[in-house]
Amino acid sequence: MERTDSDTAADAARTPVTDATSTGRLAAAGFAYGAADEERRRAVRRMKTLATGMLLAVALVYVLAKWAGSAGAGGWTGFVAAAAEAGMVGALADWFAVTALFKRPMGLPIPHTAIIPTKKDQLGQSLGDFVGENFLSGEVVRRRLHSVGVGRRLGGWLAEPKNADRVTAEVSTALRGALTVLRDSDVQAVVGEAITRRADAQEIAPGLGGLLERIVAEGGHTRVVDLVVARAHDWLVEHGDSVMTAVSGGAPGWTPRFVDRKVGDRVYKELLRFVTEMRDMPEHPARGAIDRFLRDFADDLQSDPDTRARVERLKAEVLGRSEVQDLIASAWGSVRGMIVAAAEDERSELRLRVRAALLSLGRRLAAEERLQGKVDGWLENAAVYVVTTYQSEITALITDTVAGWDAEHTSKKIEAHIGRDLQFIRINGTVVGALAGLTIYAVSQAFGG
Structure with a gap:
C-alpha cells in the first residue's frame, strides 16, 4: 500500500510529543493539535484506507480478468480488464496529484511537487495580496458598509430596552475600569x-x-x-x-x-x-x-x-x-x-440618563433617514481610512504569520482539515477512470478495434 504524507501525520498523531522544544515550536507557530484535529486525522485515515482499498480492488480485478481471458473465459473479460486498467490509472494519477500537494511522491525530486511546504511563503504572500485587493480596498469596504445599513440596524438594536440596558452596563463597567486604572x-x-x-x-x-x-x-x-x-x-x-x-x-x-x-x-x-x-x-x-x-x-x-x-x-x-x-x-x-458610585448604581441619575439617551438615539436612528445617512457616512469614512492607511500592515500580518509557520506542520495541519475531501478525489478518479476505460474499450470494439 502506498504511503502519503497523511500517513506520516497519522503516525505523528499516535506518537505523543514530549520534546519541549517541539511543543514550543508548535505553539509558537499557532499549531496546537487538539481533539478536533485528532478526529479529523482519523477521518482522513479512514478515507485513505477506502481509496487505497479501491485501488487494490481494481488491480485484483484486472489480474483476474486477464487470467480469465487467457483461460478462454470469453470476450467479456476484455471489457472488465479495460475498465480495471483505466481505474488503476485514474487512481494512481489522483494519488500522485493529492500526494504532490503535501510531499514529494515516493521521495522523488519531481518538479512541482510538495507544493504546500515549498510554496508556503508564496502562498502566504498571494493570500495577503488577495485579501488586500478584494477585501481591504476603499471602494469594496464603502460599498459593503453602505449595503449593510449600519445606522438603521444600530438604531433598531438600540431602541430595544434590553439592548440599551446592556450598552449602559458595558459603558459603566468601562468607565469604572478607566477611572480605577488612572492614578489620582x-x-x-x-x-x-x-x-x-x-x-x-x-x-x-x-x-x-x-x-x-x-x-x-x-x-x-x-x-x-x-x-x-x-x-x-x-x-x-x-x-x-x-x-x-x-x-x-x-x-x-x-x-x-x-x-x-x-x-x-x-x-x-x-x-x-x-x-x-x-x-x-x-x-x-x-x-x-x-x-x-x-x-x-x-x-x-x-x-x-x-x-x-x-x-x-x-x-x-x-x-x-x-x-x-x-x-x-x-x-x-x-x-x-x-x-464611580453613579456608574455602579443601576438607579443612579447618570445611568438613567445614559440609558434614556441611548433609547432616544436608537429611536431616532431607526426613524430618521438623514441621521442614518450621517452615521453610515461616518462609519464608512472611518473604515475606509483604516483600510487604506493600514492596508499594508494588515496584509503583512497575514504574510508574516504564514511565513513564520513551520512548513512540515503546516502541511500536516492543512491535510488534517482537507485530506478527507482529497481522498474522495482518489475514489472518484478510480470510478471515473474505470468508466472511461470501459467506454473507450466498448467504442473501439464496436468499430472493429
Whole structure:
C-alpha cells in the first residue's frame, strides 16, 4: 500500500510529543493539535484506507480478468480488464496529484511537487495580496458598509430596552475600569495645571465686570442687599448692649459715664433706624448708593487699567496659595468618587440618563433617514481610512504569520482539515477512470478495434 504524507501525520498523531522544544515550536507557530484535529486525522485515515482499498480492488480485478481471458473465459473479460486498467490509472494519477500537494511522491525530486511546504511563503504572500485587493480596498469596504445599513440596524438594536440596558452596563463597567486604572496623583496634577494655566492665560476682570453689570441691570443684587440688611437688623436687635458698650468704651476718659451711655444709646438707635429703613424702603438712598457703586465698579473692571491690574494681582496671589492648589487637586478625587458610585448604581441619575439617551438615539436612528445617512457616512469614512492607511500592515500580518509557520506542520495541519475531501478525489478518479476505460474499450470494439 502506498504511503502519503497523511500517513506520516497519522503516525505523528499516535506518537505523543514530549520534546519541549517541539511543543514550543508548535505553539509558537499557532499549531496546537487538539481533539478536533485528532478526529479529523482519523477521518482522513479512514478515507485513505477506502481509496487505497479501491485501488487494490481494481488491480485484483484486472489480474483476474486477464487470467480469465487467457483461460478462454470469453470476450467479456476484455471489457472488465479495460475498465480495471483505466481505474488503476485514474487512481494512481489522483494519488500522485493529492500526494504532490503535501510531499514529494515516493521521495522523488519531481518538479512541482510538495507544493504546500515549498510554496508556503508564496502562498502566504498571494493570500495577503488577495485579501488586500478584494477585501481591504476603499471602494469594496464603502460599498459593503453602505449595503449593510449600519445606522438603521444600530438604531433598531438600540431602541430595544434590553439592548440599551446592556450598552449602559458595558459603558459603566468601562468607565469604572478607566477611572480605577488612572492614578489620582497624575490626574490631579494634570487638572491642577490645566486650571492654573487657563486662569493665568485669561484676564478675568472684564468678564467679572460684564457679569456684575448684567446682575445690577437685572436687579439680581437686590436679594443679596436684602439678605445683608435683614441679617444686620436682626444682629443689632440681638446685640444692642454690645453696640452701646463698644461706643461707650471708645469715649474719652474725662467724659461723664452717663453722657457716654446717652451717646451710645443714641448711636445704637440711629444705626438701628438706618438699617430698618434700608430693610423696609426699596428706594432708600443708601440702596441707590450701593447700586451706583456696583455699576461704577463693574465699569472699572472692564475699562480701568489700574482696577484690572489689581484684580490680576489678586488672582495670581489666590492661585499661588497652597490651599487653593490643594483644593483644585482634591476636586478630582471627589469627582471620581461620585462618577464611580453613579456608574455602579443601576438607579443612579447618570445611568438613567445614559440609558434614556441611548433609547432616544436608537429611536431616532431607526426613524430618521438623514441621521442614518450621517452615521453610515461616518462609519464608512472611518473604515475606509483604516483600510487604506493600514492596508499594508494588515496584509503583512497575514504574510508574516504564514511565513513564520513551520512548513512540515503546516502541511500536516492543512491535510488534517482537507485530506478527507482529497481522498474522495482518489475514489472518484478510480470510478471515473474505470468508466472511461470501459467506454473507450466498448467504442473501439464496436468499430472493429
